[in-house]
Amino acid sequence: MTNIDANHKTAVVTGASRGIGLSIARMLAAEGFRVFGLSRHETHEDNIVFIPCDVTEISSVKNAFDKILDQTGSIDLLVANAGMGISGAAEFAREEEIDRQLAVNLTGAIRCARQVVAPMREKQRGRIVFVSSLGAIFPLPFQSFYSVSKAGINAFSDALGLELRPFGIETCTLLLNDVKTDFTASRIKNIQGDDIYSGRIRASVTKMEISEQHGMEPDQVAAVLGRLLKRRHLPPHYIAGFSNQLLGLLYRLLPTRLMLKILGKIYG
Numbered sequence: 001m002t003n004i005d006a007n008h009k010t011a012v013v014t015g016a017s018r019g020i021g022l023s024i025a026r027m028l029a030a031e032g033f034r035v036f037g038l039s040r041h042e043t044h045e046d047n048i049v050f051i052p053c054d055v056t057e058i059s060s061v062k063n064a065f066d067k068i069l070d071q072t073g074s075i076d077l078l079v080a081n082a083g084m085g086i087s088g089a090a091e092f093a094r095e096e097e098i099d100r101q102l103a104v105n106l107t108g109a110i111r112c113a114r115q116v117v118a119p120m121r122e123k124q125r126g127r128i129v130f131v132s133s134l135g136a137i138f139p140l141p142f143q144s145f146y147s148v149s150k151a152g153i154n155a156f157s158d159a160l161g162l163e164l165r166p167f168g169i170e171t172c173t174l175l176l177n178d179v180k181t182d183f184t185a186s187r188i189k190n191i192q193g194d195d196i197y198s199g200r201i202r203a204s205v206t207k208m209e210i211s212e213q214h215g216m217e218p219d220q221v222a223a224v225l226g227r228l229l230k231r232r233h234l235p236p237h238y239i240a241g242f243s244n245q246l247l248g249l250l251y252r253l254l255p256t257r258l259m260l261k262i263l264g265k266i267y268g
């Protein structure tokens with residue numbers, strides 16, 4: 001798929017019931033895509049067909065994509081956006097919360113991407129965009145499993161992109177910094193051990209929450225993606241927002257030890 005001649009093209013957005021996913025789904029519908037939104041809760045929106053789907057359940061994912069393919073015959077664009085966050089000290093994280101973090105953000109996104117590979121390969125075109133985070137390259141203390149989930153998705157996107165290049169299928173991770181959504185309120189917070197960690201768990205997560213609530217608007221993220229889709233080719237990674245791109249540059253330039261020291265001063 002080259003750039004956005006969107007008319008009659010089919011796009012699937014996961015996590016489309018609110019926040020960034022809903023903004024992206026609306027933007028794609030406005031660009032002329034036939035848009036399917038997947039999430040556990042349905043929302044009613046003109047020009048978006050919602051299909052209930054829990055990305056952590058393979059049967060639910062398969063049903064949703066089968067339904068879409070039955071109706072459309074092809075999928076041109078997948079935006080794997082569904083996500084959630086947990087926070088707390090790695091030491092005290094509950095097993096079920098670690099599993100959930102990886103099941104939604106990592107395995108869930110992988111599962112959805114795998115559903116579209118064969119139909120895209122048959123058409124010899126397609127684009128898969130994974131909504132990732134700067135937390136993938138800046139490992140966040142007290143959100144380590146979130147960072148793991150997003151670093152994993154970056155690696156998967158790159159590897160998948162290499163596998164699929166001969167078939168005209170492109171993958172891209174869209175790395176976001178703070179965005180003002182319900183993500184902050186939905187975060188599963190565990191402050192167990194905060195006394196042992198001298199109050200650093202609560203302080204770190206509170207700082208992150210404040211930044212998120214002063215972050216970009218979801219519509220701005222959607223606009224960034226809209227511009228990316230107009231390019232002839234997608235970049236493998238793209239950081240949304242100019243100041244965030246400067247952070248990405250710093251990440252490339254600074255020695256790891258120094259980068260971690262700075263990160264530790266801010267969030268450690």
Ligand SMILES: NC(=O)c1ccc[n+]([C@@H]2O[C@H](COP(=O)([O-])OP(=O)(O)OC[C@H]3O[C@@H](n4cnc5c(N)ncnc54)[C@H](OP(=O)(O)O)[C@@H]3O)[C@@H](O)[C@H]2O)c1
Nearest residue numbers: 015017018019020039040041054055082083176179181183
């Ligand atoms: N907000 C930020 O600051 C920020 C920063 C960097 C990256 N991101 C990433 O951006 C993406 C979207 O986050 P957001 O800020 O828009 O959060 P949000 O407002 O909380 O929206 C999350 C979306 O994911 C869906 N979702 C969650 N669990 C799901 C599941 N098991 N199956 C299917 N859908 C599921 C939710 O729908 P249901 O509850 O209806 O299922 C909802 O539509 C996430 O991947 C997040 O990691 C966000």
